[in-house]
């Protein structure tokens with residue numbers, strides 16, 4: 001839910017990205033039938049939007065605390081056994097030495113992502129204790145976001161940008177919950193009239 005809220009905020013603040021995502025859905029799925037899980041394979045720009053959202057607003061910015069099972073070195077520092085180790089994914093995701101124009105929302109940067117990205121984009125952690133729910137999470141977020149864009153037209157409430165201030169909490173929610181305007185698109189009207 002947190003990831004979806006941040007994703008919609010980024011789309012509202014970047015109307016050209018919102019348009020490109022809607023165009024991708026319209027051209028690959030259209031307005032006749034609702035988007036399905038199998039369609040997600042054809043929505044590569046949408047996947048980029050989700051990666052970019054998880055880069056700038058990872059749902060677990062410090063991942064989950066780990067404990068060193070033996071003495072080791074991390075980034076040149078000696079870490080004794082039993083030390084609690086926190087990984088600041090939020091900072092890695094915004095490090096200007098790793099990302100060009102690090103704080104801008106650019107889904108296309110994930111278009112030709114190679115294996116190297118896996119080491120600097122780690123919203124689900126890495127290695128043996130990485131999130132086992134990653135596949136499910138990516139599908140649920142992508143399917144929900146695609147459905148929201150296919151079924152509704154989204155707009156900000158006024159001219160000002162959506163406030164992107166981060167609130168407190170382990171999952172880094174927004175400081176102010178998103179409020180936005182949405183209008184049903186043709187497919188939604190069809191669904192509503194079928195139910196009458």
Ligand code: HEM
Nearest residue numbers: 003059060063064123124125126129130131132133136137
């Ligand atoms: C956007 C959604 C999600 C994000 C960003 C996320 C992120 C993470 C992260 C960062 C970790 C810690 C990795 C580490 O220790 O380095 C983790 C662990 C875990 N996640 Fe997720 N997760 C998500 C959704 C899910 C879902 C849908 C499930 C289950 C269906 C799930 C199940 C778990 C479990 C069981 C662990 C503990 C794994 C272990 O310690 O071995 N997560 N997740």
